[in-house]
Amino acid sequence: xxxxxxxxxxxxxxxxxxxxxxxxxxxxxxxxxxxxxxxxxxxxxxxxxxxxxxxxxxxxxxxxxxxxxxxxxxxxxxxxxxxxxxxxxxxxxxxxxxxxxxxxxxxxxxxxxxxxxxxxxxxxxxxxxxxxxxxxxx
Amino acid sequence: xxxxxxxxxxxxxxxxxxxxxxxxxxxxxxxxxxxxxxxxxxxxxxxxxxxxxxxxxxxxxxxxxxxxxxxxxxxxxxxxxxxxxxxxxxxxxxxxxxxxxxxxxxxxxxxxxxxxxxxxxxxxxxxxxxxxxxxxxxxxxxxxxxxxxxxxxxxxxxxxxxxxxxxxxxxxxxxxxxxxxxxxxxxxxxxxxxxxxxxxxxxxxxxxxxxxxxxxxxxxxxxxxxxxxxxxxxxxxxxxxxxxxxxxxxxxxxxxxxxxxxxxxxxxxxxxxxxxxxxxxxxxxxxxxxxxxxxxxxxxxxxxxxxxxxxxxxxxxxxxxxxxxxxxxxxxxxxxxxxxxxxxxxxxxxxxxxxxxxxxxxxxxxxxxxxxxxxxxxxxxxxxxxxxxxxxxxxxxxxxxxxxxxxxxxxxxxxxxxxxxxxxxxxxxxxxxxxxxxxxxxxxx
Numbered sequence: 129x130x131x132x133x134x135x136x137x138x139x140x141x142x143x144x145x146x147x148x149x150x151x152x153x154x155x156x157x158x159x160x161x162x163x164x165x166x167x168x169x170x171x172x173x174x175x176x177x178x179x180x181x182x183x184x185x186x187x188x189x190x191x192x193x194x195x196x197x198x199x200x201x202x203x204x205x206x207x208x209x210x211x212x213x214x215x216x217x218x219x220x221x222x223x224x225x226x227x228x229x230x231x232x233x234x235x236x237x238x239x240x241x242x243x244x245x246x247x248x249x250x251x252x253x254x255x256x257x258x259x260x261x262x263x264x265x266x
Numbered sequence: 267x268x269x270x271x272x273x274x275x276x277x278x279x280x281x282x283x284x285x286x287x288x289x290x291x292x293x294x295x296x297x298x299x300x301x302x303x304x305x306x307x308x309x310x311x312x313x314x315x316x317x318x319x320x321x322x323x324x325x326x327x328x329x330x331x332x333x334x335x336x337x338x339x340x341x342x343x344x345x346x347x348x349x350x351x352x353x354x355x356x357x358x359x360x361x362x363x364x365x366x367x368x369x370x371x372x373x374x375x376x377x378x379x380x381x382x383x384x385x386x387x388x389x390x391x392x393x394x395x396x397x398x399x400x401x402x403x404x405x406x407x408x409x410x411x412x413x414x415x416x417x418x419x420x421x422x423x424x425x426x427x428x429x430x431x432x433x434x435x436x437x438x439x440x441x442x443x444x445x446x447x448x449x450x451x452x453x454x455x456x457x458x459x460x461x462x463x464x465x466x467x468x469x470x471x472x473x474x475x476x477x478x479x480x481x482x483x484x485x486x487x488x489x490x491x492x493x494x495x496x497x498x499x500x501x502x503x504x505x506x507x508x509x510x511x512x513x514x515x516x517x518x519x520x521x522x523x524x525x526x527x528x529x530x531x532x533x534x535x536x537x538x539x540x541x542x543x544x545x546x547x548x549x550x551x552x553x554x555x556x557x558x559x560x561x562x563x564x565x566x567x568x569x570x571x572x573x574x575x576x577x578x579x580x581x582x583x584x585x586x587x588x589x590x591x592x593x594x595x596x597x598x599x600x601x602x603x604x605x606x607x608x609x610x611x612x613x614x615x616x617x618x619x620x621x622x623x624x625x626x627x628x629x630x631x632x633x634x635x636x637x638x639x640x641x642x643x644x645x646x647x648x649x650x651x652x653x654x655x656x657x658x659x660x661x662x663x664x665x666x667x668x669x670x671x672x673x674x675x676x677x678x679x680x681x682x683x684x685x686x687x688x689x690x691x692x693x694x695x696x697x698x699x700x701x702x703x704x705x706x707x708x709x710x711x
Contacts, residue, residue, distance in 0.1 A: 191457075192402035242352055249358035 130225055131155035137229030142237070158225065164224045166216040167207035172232040173200055181243075184256040185235035196231050271550060286289045286606065295667055296482040296657065302497055303471025304489045305659045308482040309667065311550070317478040317648040318379045318390055320398040321656035323500060324376040327440035327507065327589075335447025336463050337371045339407070339455045342414050344369035344378050346406035348396040348494070352666050353406070356396055360366035363389055367397060368649070373432070373444050373662065374590045377653050387480050388488075395494040402464060404457040411453050418449055423524045423699055426516065428587070431526040431697030434708070435513035435594060439507030469498040476527035476656040478648040483572070507592060511693035515702045521689040523606040525699040525705055526585055528596025529614060529690030534588050534661035542682045543595050544641060547584035549625045549633040549683060550597050550617070564632055566625070567597050567616035574612035578605060582613075603701025614694070621691045624684030633683070638672040645669075 131152050134141070159165070159205070164174050190197040210216060215237045246252060269324040294310040326337045345367060360367055363386035378398045378620040381391035391671075429444040436442040465699050473495055509530040532539030551565010556587050562572050568582050581600035587593050597613050598607065625633055645668025658665035666674070696703040 188403075191408070238596050242354065245352050245354045245358075261267055 135228045141230045141233045286611045305474040307476040313479040315479045318650045319379040319652040321474045323472040325374040326445045327373045335451040338447035341371045341398045365538040391488045399494045402461045407457045427526045430514040434512045435695040441507035442503035458694040466501045471499040472494040474656040474659045476652045489649035511611040511695045512623045514642045515698040520700045521699045523603040524699040525608045526598045528594040531593030531595035533591040545678045546686045548636040553582045570616035618654040621687040625678045626680045689706045
């Protein structure tokens with residue numbers, strides 16, 4: 129059954145809750161409770177970019193796997209063009225569960241671990257979480 | 267006084283070496299070599315603070331032609347995330363055991379050192395293992411750019427001069443590769459290149475683990491059970507670097523001239539030669555040890571330079587460098603750029619006098635005692651004690667304690683020193699930094 133099998137591209141991704149119930153919920157949410165499939169997007173394409181954790185994860189993705197970052201940019205550009213024209217992709221071209229890769233998860237997990245570690249140790253806030261004031265230049 | 271320190275020496279398995287009774291706790295030193303290729307050494311002075319070092323044969327001489335400055339950046343990456351643990355966590359735990367992390371690099375070696383209270387030794391060792399294998403993530407490498415630029419700004423002129431001396435002495439050889447990376451590499455070092463270099467060089471057969479004030483069995487247990495240092499041999503043998511001699515200079519904004527004049531010396535693989543070079547550098551001499559000292563310092567070269575200086579300020583220090591298979595011996599001078607030429611000529615005159623007539627009688631005794639003292643004082647600092655031992659282990663497979671080196675120095679004869687001095691002056695190298703307009707070239711000396 130396709131819901132119990134994680135897609136091939138996501139086989140290295142570790143989820144915190146991964147029993148059958150959560151796998152089923154994940155599959156159902158992915159198929160019915162978001163609108164990204166019809167624009168050819170992956171799950172992590174829709175993450176809220178201005179959030180500091182997501183910005184940092186995307187920066188690290190670009191440094192370590194720039195080809196994935198480029199593919200993400202192409203998918204988003206195509207999706208935005210479609211949305212502007214009030215179109216969607218034909219049903220055969222919608223994203224399939226087998227093509228899903230939760231590509232940002234490792235980076236997000238590492239950032240969360242770093243945050244916890246900083247709280248447990250020195251309490252210093254890492255640079256990407258500090259509020260940026262005007263004229264910072266970075 | 268030397269006989270109060272009793273050293274009992276044994277190799278890996280033999281445990282019951284005889285110790286004579288003494289109200290000073292005896293020093294124990296041991297050396298082992300594991301089947302994985304890791305060399306393990308320990309010196310136990312029964313002190314309360316342990317010092318650990320992991321040394322790799324990953325110094326700047328192993329950089330390829332397109333990898334200039336890589337070791338400097340790798341050194342800055344020590345303290346960042348390892349494969350299994352976050353760097354923040356490791357550093358915090360180091361602090362919680364009262365430890366300090368140091369990373370340094372020479373032409374032969376990359377050293378990672380940690381110290382801790384003796385009862386925290388096992389934790390310190392496992393932390394050291396993690397620090398010594400950084401994961402070199404791209405964002406960590408980028409974060410280190412600021413600290414790299416700061417380290418360049420804080421470079422000692424002496425270090426810059428010695429790097430130039432190596433460039434002069436070894437030209438395009440591997441020993442000429444500088445441990446100080448050029449500024450243009452800031453932000454331009456590819457993490458992939460760093461990772462490839464680390465994967466090639468930071469492997470088990472190029473590793474030495476040395477501990478001071480720790481049980482040898484603990485080090486052996488760690489080295490056998492650890493899974494952080496990958497097995498394997500380095501991908502290339504040590505690139506040879508013959509001494510050639512010549513000049514290299516760098517002008518900079520200071521009005522002072524820092525000049526290093528040296529000739530071929532010996533490497534660590536020649537233990538007797540190292541003792542002779544120590545006496546030679548003591549015979550060359552050094553300036554006074556304290557400020558405003560009425561004593562102007564011993565040594566033939568010091569004497570001739572101070573005479574030429576005629577109460578003008580000049581700084582003099584001997585150069586006594588031994589890498590694993592080659593070395594340099596000579597003198598380092600600092601003075602006003604406009605006055606440096608006569609001092610350099612006087613120094614070279616002193617070196618030639620050493621080579622032609624040697625040292626004998628009182629001067630030889632003074633030089634030998636000074637050399638012994640220098641070696642023993644250096645051996646009192648656990649940091650340098652551990653790193654020197656690691657360097658010896660990786661250079662020749664065996665190591666001498668400071669006491670043994672001092673005993674070897676006592677056996678040095680005036681003839682040996684004369685021979686070493688003749689080898690020195692046969693082809694000189696000059697490295698100059700600062701106000702170099704009046705510094706003569708090597709073939710003009």
